[in-house]
Amino acid sequence: MTIAHVNYKVAIEAAGSPKISWLVCAHHSNLKLKVALQSCLDQTFTDFELIVVANGVSASKVVASVAEWYGSDSRVKIFSTPICHLTFSLSLGVHFAKGEFIARMDADDIAYSTRLEKQYQFFINHPDSTVLGSAFDLIDENGLVQKTIFPLTGDEQIRNALIYKNPICHPTAMIRKQALIEAGGYLGGLQAEDYDLWLRLSANPNNRFANLKDVCIGYRITGGEARGSRLSYSSQGSSQFRHFLMGYGSKWLIASFITFIKIMRLSVSNFLGRQAK
Known part of the structure; x- marks a missing residue:
């Protein structure tokens, strides 16, 4: 595992470039975080790295916990920053990510084991695609499924829906890193940073959006949910x-x-x- 207390000047060169970079930001160390990270690692698709950005006043505790859990796993790379701002942490993670694709996950969600395999295969079959989300389960504090959400799947449908709602659930999204960077990366405010990114990506007609009909994650709803x-x-x-x-x-x-x-x-x-x- 790679641990870096970021000084914003020196980038760490990873050995080789995986196809996919998981990107998880965390400001608390708890069992939900461990379950989330373990679900990222327990994938049928194996060519990936797991980027964890520990942020805020408890960043050192997150770093210590992740080091304890996955200190011997070379796929795990953790970066630390005192700035507790999701947009900043996402940008930091994208900067260090080596993958061609960025796979987002929240620190309390659960990735189902075939998620990366299904999404990567979709990109192989649809090389013009830029952003790919999926259907998802809404889960409660105990991980029990409360409801399954099946979003719009086609590019035109998603673009039309952007006018009045966010049609791609951010923690389900896999994004071409180059397109993300060309759109300016994460620039949103305190919340809705994903919606802001989708709008900027949609300004380029060559970018295409899609959602898989497959259920790929358990999306945890809590009292502090932004929705x-x-x-x-x-x-x-x-x-x-x-x-x-x-x-x-x-x-x-x-x-x-x-x-x-x-x-x-x-x-x-x-x-x-x-x-x-």
């Missing part, structure tokens, strides 16, 4: 408005206005909820 929050909607709305300002059509101005209405409805709902207590 449907005012902060995530604010990030989404700002990305939509920027797209309008960049000349991609009035539909993006309308989309940002609709998102603003969602924020107002959430604010009113939260206010009424507090008043009722």
Whole structure:
């Protein structure tokens, strides 16, 4: 295992270049993290590295735990930063990743064993594809499946859906690293960094999106989930408005206005909820 306390000047050269780089960011060390990392390692496809970015005030604890669990596994490479910001950590991980593809995973999700194999095979069969997500199980704190989500699968469907929602679940995504870099990498705000990236990638008509019908991960929903929050909607709305300002059509101005209405409805709902207590 490679451990690096990043000084932002020296890059570590990996021995060889794997096809796929897992990218997991973590600011807590717990059993869910170990389960998530183990699921990344227990894949039927084997040509990969696992990039772990430990961030925040507990980064040293994450580094120590990962070293204890996987210190003898050369596939695992961990980088440490005190900056607890997901967009920064993702950018840091992309910088050090050696794979042709970036496979995202959250630190509390579970990758099913054939995920990499199925997604890599799709890219082989569809060499024009840029971003590939998948169907996914929503799991609770105990890992029990609550619901299975089957997203839109085709490029045109996904592009049309981008106007009003995020049609690709980020932890299911595998992305061509070169296309990600050419689009500017991760530039989003505190949340919805994935939606911001999809919009910038969609600006290039040569980039193609898809979702597998196969269920590839267990996506854990917790009390702090970003989905449907005012902060995530604010990030989404700002990305939509920027797209309008960049000349991609009035539909993006309308989309940002609709998102603003969602924020107002959430604010009113939260206010009424507090008043009722």
